[in-house]
Amino acid sequence: MERPLMTASGEGKSYIYANFNPKYAQYALTILRTHFNFCVAFKTGERIETPAQRLGITDKQFSMRDIIYFK
Template structure:
């Protein structure tokens, strides 16, 4: 059995890069402290952003499988029959 955690690592990297409120604080140019310019004041919005990204990642973004087909993670699990567009999800089509 060949198993790895590449898909999980890729998803975690997507979260860190695409949701700016989860970025680490920046060090100021003077070096006197950290700047929290992207900090989130309400954790509920972070949860919403992660849920939207997870849905987009699982239903809209295709990856090449071992047999050469382009499928989304939801298609690989048998949850979805097709690749969705973001408009399909937002407008419940």
């Protein structure tokens, strides 16, 4: 991530040289966070659960397709 450049007129910011516009970087981080919490299971003691299952938010492990299509 790079700092944005100020436009010549000073009206706004330009992300022309940046890898990500911060808005889209936030979208990508939200998708990764959701995938980690609801799709990726870890062994906890004797059970294999996702972080959301350990907190009691959900009862099942979701696939990425479920997350993308809100099923």
